[in-house]
Amino acid sequence: MIMAPDGFSPPTLAPLNLPVVNILSADKVFPNGTRGLAPIDLAIGRNEFVSLIGPSGCGKSTLLKLVANLYEPTDGRIVWWQGNFSRVGESGRRLAFVFQDATLMPWSRVEANVRLPLDLAGLPKTAAVPKVASALAQVGLTRYARHYPGQLSGGMRMRVSIARALVTEPDLLLMDEPFGALDEFTRNKLDDDLVRLSWERKLTTMFVTHSLYEAVFLSTRIVVMAANPGRIYAQMTVDEPAPRGDAFRNSDRFAALCRDLSRLLQAASLESAVADHDEGGR
Numbered sequence: 056m057i058m059a060p061d062g063f064s065p066p067t068l069a070p071l072n073l074p075v076v077n078i079l080s081a082d083k084v085f086p087n088g089t090r091g092l093a094p095i096d097l098a099i100g101r102n103e104f105v106s107l108i109g110p111s112g113c114g115k116s117t118l119l120k121l122v123a124n125l126y127e128p129t130d131g132r133i134v135w136w137q138g139n140f141s142r143v144g145e146s147g148r149r150l151a152f153v154f155q156d157a158t159l160m161p162w163s164r165v166e167a168n169v170r171l172p173l174d175l176a177g178l179p180k181t182a183a184v185p186k187v188a189s190a191l192a193q194v195g196l197t198r199y200a201r202h203y204p205g206q207l208s209g210g211m212r213m214r215v216s217i218a219r220a221l222v223t224e225p226d227l228l229l230m231d232e233p234f235g236a237l238d239e240f241t242r243n244k245l246d247d248d249l250v251r252l253s254w255e256r257k258l259t260t261m262f263v264t265h266s267l268y269e270a271v272f273l274s275t276r277i278v279v280m281a282a283n284p285g286r287i288y289a290q291m292t293v294d295e296p297a298p299r300g301d302a303f304r305n306s307d308r309f310a311a312l313c314r315d316l317s318r319l320l321q322a323a324s325l326e327s328a329v330a331d332h333d334e335g336g337r
Contacts (some may be wrong), residue, residue: 058155073137074098075259076122081131082284083117090154091117092285097278099227102258104253105279106270107314110324114285115263122261123152123229135227151220154175155228157212159204166191166200171217176223183222190222193252210241214248219286221252228253230262234269244271247300254297267316272304277316283330288323291316 074269076099083091092114094327099105099122106271107115118204119124121133124140133140136148143150151172154267175185194214204212213233220228232244253273254259264270270277274293293312295303303309 073101074134075101075103075136076261077134079132079134081121081128081133083121083126085292088282095150095286097203097287098299099259099261101259102257103228103271104250104258104262104275105173105261106264106274106279107268108267108289108320109278109280109285110282110320110327111265112285113280113282113323113327115280117285118280119229119231119261119263121182123150125152148262149223149225150227151221151223151225153216153220153228153233155232155235157204157216158210159212159215162198163203165196165202165207165215167203168204168215169222171219172223186222186224187218190218193221194218194248208241210237210245213237213245217249217252217310221256228258228260230277232263232265235265237261242266242269249273250300252299265318267313271312271316272299272307274335277286279316279319280334282327288326289319291319307311 078097078099080093080094080096081092082094085091095118097118102292108119109115111314117126121128135143135150138148144149160171164173170180170183170187173186174180178186188197188200191200191308194217196211196218197205198216200212204215209214216233234245239246249260250273252258262270262273266272271293275297277291277293278287279291280286281287291312295308304321
C-alpha cells in the first residue's frame with residue numbers, strides 16, 4: 056500500500072501497539088543555519104521494521120540521530136515508550152545504535168569489542184561472558200571470538216558491530232546504512248540475517264539505506280524522504296510475512312514493490328531538486 060504525500064497521515068496504531076517512538080513535529084536547524092529537517096510527525100510501532108530512504112541530504116541520518124538522542128530537535132519533541140529519554144535503558148526500553156562503520160577497537164579481540172557496552176555499564180565479567188557468547192552465536196561468529204578485527208572481512212566486522220548492539224538485548228535497534236560499503240553478495244546475506252534476527256528477537260528497527268531493494272526486502276514500512284529541507288514525502292507498507300528469504304526476493308511481488316518504490320523515489324528526488332532550485336533563486 057502506498058500513501059501519497061498529499062494524503063499522508065501518521066499510521067493509526069492499535070491500543071496494544073502503542074508507539075515505541077513518537078516523533079511530534081520535530082525539526083532540526085543546525086548552528087550554521089542549515090535547516091536539516093522540516094517538522095516531522097512519525098510513529099514507530101512495536102515490532103515494526105521501518106526503513107528511511109531518499110536522496111542524499113534528505114535528513115535520514117539526522118532523523119535517526121534525533122531518535123537516538125544524539126541530536127536534540129530544534130522544535131517539537133520525541134517520546135520514547137510514552138516517556139522522555141531519561142527512562143530509556145530500563146527493562147523493555149533499551150536502545151542500541153549501529154553506525155555506518157563497524158567502529159571496532161583494533162587492539163581488542165572480537166569478544167572484548169562485543170562486551171564493551173556491558174563493561175561500560177559495569178556488568179561483572181562473569182555475567183557478561185554468556186551474553187557475549189549468545190550475541191556472537193546470533194550473528195554466526197562464535198568461532199571468531201578470539202580473533203582481532205584486522206583478521207576479519209568487512210562483512211564479519213559489521214557482524215561484530217551488530218553483535219555489540221545485540222549484547223545489550225535492545226528493544227529498539229537503530230541502524231544507519233550499516234551495509235552500504237559491502238559487496239552485494241555479503242549485503243544480501245546480512246539482510247537475510249537481519250530479517251531473521253528482527254523476527255526472532257521481536258525487535259523494533261529503524262534502518263537507513265540508499266538501496267530500494269534492501270528497503271523492500273527488510274521492511275514492514277518504508278518512509279520515503281525528500282530534501283531541501285528534509286521531510287517525509289510518502290510512506291509504503293510492505294505487507295509480506297517474515298522471516299523472508301530468496302523466495303520473496305525472486306518473486307513477482309518483490310519486483311512490483313521495487314517498481315512502486317522506485318517511482319516514489321524519483322518523485323521525491325524531483326521535488327527535492329525543485330525545492331533546491333527555488334531556494335537558490337531567492
